[in-house]
Amino acid sequence: MAGPLLRSRLSTRRLAVWISLALVCLAAGASLMLMQGIDRQLGDVTQTYAVRNAARELMNALSQAEANQRGYLLTRDENFLRPYREAVSSIDRRVEELLAMTQEDPGQAAKVAGITGDISTKMAEMARTIELVANARAAEAQTLTETGMGARVMTEVTQTLEAFIGEENAKLEARNAAIDRSRIGLVAALIAALAAAAILAYALLTRTQRQVTDLTVRQSGLVSQNEALEAEVAERTRAIEEARAFAEHERQRVEAILQDTNHRIGNSLATVSSLLALQMLRTPSQEVRNALEAARLRVHAIASAHRRLRLGDDLESASADEFLGTVIEDIRTTQVDADRMSITSSIEPIAVSARDATTIGILVGELVTNALKHAFPGDRTGAISVSLRREDGIAVLEVADNGVGLGPEVADGPGLGSVIIKQLSGQFGGVPDYQPRAEGGLRVRIALPELGAHRPPADPSPMEP
Structure with a gap:
């Protein structure tokens, strides 16, 4: 018109x-x-x-x-x-x-x-x-x-x-x-x-x-409308900023709650680990002490994974390189003869979910614990290396030692550690591969194709015995 x-x-x-x-x-x-x-x-x-x-x-x-x-x-x-x-x-x-x-x-x-x-x-x-x-x-x-x-x-x-x-x-x-x-x-x-x-x-x-x-009147009307729109935009912007500040405050509060929760869980598990250690000292049976020591180490690894976990801004993910190194260091310092072994790590910044971060921490802890327990009997010294990297877009976890080595039958044996490693690897679509090293020792290589990928929450049911 x-x-x-x-x-x-x-x-x-x-x-x-x-x-x-x-x-x-x-x-x-x-x-x-x-x-x-x-x-x-x-x-x-x-x-x-x-x-x-x-x-x-x-x-x-x-x-x-x-x-x-x-x-x-x-x-x-x-x-x-x-x-x-x-x-x-x-x-x-x-x-x-x-x-x-x-x-x-x-x-x-x-x-x-x-x-x-x-x-x-x-x-x-x-x-x-x-x-x-x-x-x-x-x-x-x-x-x-x-x-x-x-x-x-x-x-x-x-x-x-x-x-x-x-x-x-x-x-x-x-x-x-x-x-x-x-x-x-x-x-x-x-x-x-x-x-x-x-x-x-x-x-x-x-x-x-x-x-x-007419143009002056229209311009005056437009100026009035513009001022009204600017006032409305300013009001909405202020409301958005307030909502954003409130959301940021809530995010920080939730993050603090999650961090505190993880820390409390870790402390609780550390307490359980200490109780197991006390119980181990009061047990005269060497076999029982060995079982209690293995259980203590596993509980301590889980506690360390919870205490060291730091979530990102989305409160749903974490970077592997930010918590696995500290988890490995915690495992090393809990060993009685920690000065006999050196543990090194090379972890790439792979983004994983909070649930996967705890699981991968437990898996690394189990592999390192097994190496400390079986690769260096007596007063033998040695070194353990841990790496997590991507190969062709797939995350690969590798734990190697220069100890006495284990036979291939260990992977299929009745040991609890092997069962735990197998089930935890299966949660990421991987299977542990035990490879003897030519220079001595053992290399455990696990391809984890589902690590870092979006997947439905795992069944919280306990692992099979």
Whole structure:
């Protein structure tokens, strides 16, 4: 709806602008035509006055020549001859000028041409009388003058020139009247064009002012809406920040609870391990002591795994390298003859779930405990290495020692340690592989394809006996 309305407004405005330009052009054209009309009028007036002056000068020259000719006839005074000759000498030139001025007007040119013969006759008559007087034939000159022919010719020439001048005056008045009418019309058109342009300009200005006012009102509305939206966004942002802070606080609280819970479990299991140690000291049977020692070591490994477990920000996972090394160190320090063996580890930062972290800690503890228990009988010294790494995307746990070694039958024997290792490995889809080392000792290699992968919670039922 807004698009067609906007296009309609733009089209109307564009049309108004073009109309204004056309009116301005019309006013400019009318002004040009008015100036041209004035120029033509001035040219016609100048031409008419020139023609009238030429006709009057011709009449004055003829009159002057006739007056001087009569003065000479009456007085025989030579002083009348000089102005007479000057007037006669200018008559022919004035006739030619008048013919040239009227060549574009056939009617007036015909009148001028019609009186040239009479002028010539009059001039011949005056020249003849002066010649007769100069030759002392005044009576003949008087007789020629009294015939009245020269007077009639002069009268006809004078009347013709008067009519000629009157006609020029009439033509000038007609031209002036026509030009005045044209000028009035052009002035009216000019005024109308300018008035229309002014009206359109006023309309455009009013429309523009109204649109500017509308835009200002809309902008004010948008500013108000923007301020309201900013206030709402600020409020929601504050609420989100409060919710985020509360969630962070809750996460930290839950993390602290989980850490405390794991620590308490570890402490409880450590207490159980201590009780087993006390019980082992009070038992006279070596076989019972050995069983209690094995149980104590396993409980201690589980306790260490719980105490050393540190969960990540999601409270659901941990990094293997952050807790397995400390678990292995705890196992080493609990040995009675810990100074006889060195335990090294190389653990990659593999992300595992919290449940898997405890399980893998127990598995590593069981493997290291078995190596400490069986690989170095008597006072034998040695070294144990533990590694956890990825090979082709699969986690591989490897525990190796340089002790006396074990036969392949141990993996399938009835020992509790072998059963525990097998079942714990099976939780990650792995099977322990016991490999004798060429340089002596044993290497236990377990591929754990499900370690670090998302899998459903394991069955919490106790392990098979």
